[in-house]
Amino acid sequence: MKLARLSGLVSILTVSVVNAADLQSSPYAPVEVPCDASIQLVRKADGLSQNETDWLEKRDSHTQDALRNFLESATSNFSNNSLISRLFSDNSNAPRVAVACSGGGYRAMLSGAGMIAAMDDRTEGANEHGLGGLLQATTYLAGLSGGSWLVGSLAYNNWTSVQDIINHTSEANSIWNITASLASPGGTNSTLTNETWSIIMSDVISKQQAGYPVTITDYWGRALSYGFFPNAADGGVAYQWSSLRDNNIFRNGEMPFPISVADFRSPNTVTTYSNSTIFEFNPFEMGSWDENLHAFTDLKYLGTNVFNGVPITKGKCVTGFDNVGFVVGTSSSLFSPIMSPAIGILLNEGPLATVFAKAMGNDSNDVANYSPNPFRGIDLGYNSTASFSSDDYLYLADGGEDGETIPLAPLLQKEREVDIIFAFDNSADTPNGWPNGSALINTYKRQFTPQGRGMPFPHIPSSDEFVQLHLNERPVFFGCDANDLSDLDHVPPLVIYVPNAYHSFNSNQSTFKLAYDERERLGLIRNGFEATTRGNLTEDVRFRGCVACAIMRRQQERLNEPLPEECAKCFTDYCWDNKASNVTGNAWSNSSYTLSSTSGSTITLTPTSSAGSSSTSSASFAHNTSTLQNAAWRSGQTTYNIRPLVVMVCLFVVVSCNI
């Protein structure tokens, strides 16, 4: 494939002056293909797709052996690890592992790479002083924004390893060579920069000329792809998310199920955890589990003009829309009105500045446009929001825009039967660019909203306490005891939270840093490895055994088997739970909040400085107050408006009523 190289950039910046004859069609442009006349592209999200179910059977046979090996080696010092043979005596008892990689630009991609490497038996040292083998035991691998760059880079480079990328890092065309800024891919060679951008523009214009509206996300995704697929023609222009179905490694279940997450967002609007519609892209489908859509479409045929899942032109479908760069670009499309000035300043170099400036002037350009809307005309007898069925366009944006920067939603679906989630948090929440648990808190709160119904998540402290208790400095387990989770919809997976924290490199780099030299890249990867392994097990040699305890926990509870005695100490050291406990060094009880004022029906609580002191609530509110105190330390919300009749319901579903 050879693309037209246009003589001057300026001439193609104005689309209207491009003569169609000057442009050869790019594989980036979707094309029409024949398809079955009776094809139905949309289904209701009332369970896993048959294809996913079939695939899981293949994956399970690989993960179960890998997990058993990991658990046996990690517990070889235990006084009694007979629980393992009990768990693997029957396929349905084997724990299922998932990994979620947060957003945060290249920082999240690289730090997350180190975290994944810590679990990969292909990484040097991972089996000796890490969690090597767990990636081989992982069923689902979700990524969002920078995390989806990571997942996409590995999955669509033939399931390469981080170690392999490191091994080749000083060779030409190495994966993740982001030494030069995204804006100037040629580095000091401005001819090369101009040429690359000229190709990118030809690609995007080619899609537009085929009749598909394009936005800034198209340019963004194409530009990013050169760093992920340097060996493929034109930065992987022909790679499609659905193409994994034809890859033997995926088909045979020899790699996890990759998922990229995005949020529905109309142009120039904002979304929060309480009103977001979370979309997932997996190798078979894209769509949402959330109540207001609750449908999936076959993503191979995105771009097909449909009504209620049926192509308008019978027997004609479209393929080539699900470009890998476009999918991960969508997941990281953070060009919201709030973010764009920062992006604008950072991209204020080279031809990209012009492209972006032009693109930002267009109304719908702060999002990705999935047009024609694959859900148009859906009538699934469900509570879908009318616009999903009536709009011509479907707009998607960065998966973290609703504050849930770790892609947990797909892993909380009951049908996926996940027992343990490794939540890699490379968010920048604090003023210094470290995480403070906000991503978990937002996911926790969402379960109490209509949108999050049926997606329970373990109890999480407020972000202030998260930081005070140093929960953002080393791995923490959430939801260790199913008995403490009985107030939720059902028992959620146990979560092993791994925050980005300093070990050997200042890994709190800006989300908007768009160039990393080799030293920085390797530094971030190494630091991520160390953050996941408690400094290569030097800070706690028992950590691997403790991870094994957490992995076995849910099934051990279900089977009502005894827990190996070593696990009790592990849970004391690593679990945060909502019982009063000094596990993490601080007293923790609902008296951490004191009722400080009541005015009409509004109650305000303030954190008590000395935890454990008794509440000063007035007698008439005494009963409700203790529940409110609970609510306050769970959610961080300190002002509550009491409405007498609904109060008991609202107290139970803490946030949804916004009491």
Ligand SMILES: *[C@@H]1O[C@H](CO)[C@@H](O)[C@H](O)[C@H]1NC(C)=O
């Ligand atoms: C190990 O624990 C199992 C219960 O999980 C018990 O049946 C078995 O007797 C124990 N083995 C030893 C050697 O104590």
Ligand SMILES: *[C@@H]1O[C@H](CO)[C@@H](O)[C@H](O)[C@H]1NC(C)=O
């Ligand atoms: C920890 O292990 C990783 C991977 O083996 C290695 O790159 C790193 O240098 C080690 N860190 C220390 C402090 O030894």
Ligand SMILES: *[C@@H]1O[C@H](CO)[C@@H](O)[C@H](O)[C@H]1NC(C)=O
């Ligand atoms: C992927 O791996 C398979 C098997 O190792 C190999 O045959 C194939 O050429 C590889 N494809 C790419 C694109 O590297």
Ligand SMILES: *[C@@H]1O[C@H](CO)[C@@H](O)[C@H](O)[C@H]1NC(C)=O
């Ligand atoms: C990385 O290189 C080392 C030797 O330098 C080799 O032993 C190892 O197998 C390579 N790892 C991968 C995953 O390619």
Ligand SMILES: *[C@@H]1O[C@H](CO)[C@@H](O)[C@H](O)[C@H]1NC(C)=O
């Ligand atoms: C990485 O990219 C930079 C800038 O484009 C280039 O100068 C350098 O040679 C590349 N490194 C390798 C190992 O190819």
Ligand SMILES: *[C@@H]1O[C@H](CO)[C@@H](O)[C@H](O)[C@H]1NC(C)=O
């Ligand atoms: C690259 O394009 C810019 C305009 O975007 C132009 O000013 C510059 O001269 C070009 N560089 C080369 C080497 O063509």
Ligand SMILES: *[C@@H]1O[C@H](CO)[C@@H](O)[C@H](O)[C@H]1NC(C)=O
């Ligand atoms: C700059 O890139 C162009 C196009 O790839 C290439 O022909 C030229 O040799 C490069 N110049 C230098 C100094 O590397």
Ligand SMILES: *[C@@H]1O[C@H](CO)[C@@H](O)[C@H](O)[C@H]1NC(C)=O
């Ligand atoms: C979501 O909620 C936020 C905050 O309440 C609001 O500003 C925004 O308009 C809402 N978005 C939608 C799509 O309803």
Ligand SMILES: *[C@@H]1O[C@H](CO)[C@@H](O)[C@H](O)[C@H]1NC(C)=O
């Ligand atoms: C599911 O698998 C069947 C058989 O391989 C295939 O024809 C179909 O296109 C797949 N559908 C999706 C949505 O992946």
Ligand SMILES: *[C@@H]1O[C@H](CO)[C@@H](O)[C@H](O)[C@H]1NC(C)=O
């Ligand atoms: C639609 O929403 C209503 C009210 O929230 C709920 O009672 C009902 O179960 C929902 N319908 C379906 C099919 O989920």
Ligand SMILES: *[C@@H]1O[C@H](CO)[C@@H](O)[C@H](O)[C@H]1NC(C)=O
């Ligand atoms: C296992 O026990 C031996 C001997 O007590 C000790 O040296 C080693 O560090 C332990 N390993 C782990 C992973 O706990």
Ligand SMILES: *[C@@H]1O[C@H](CO)[C@@H](O)[C@H](O)[C@H]1NC(C)=O
């Ligand atoms: C809690 O702290 C007290 C006093 O510091 C200590 O005696 C006790 O063992 C601790 N409990 C746990 C579960 O760590």
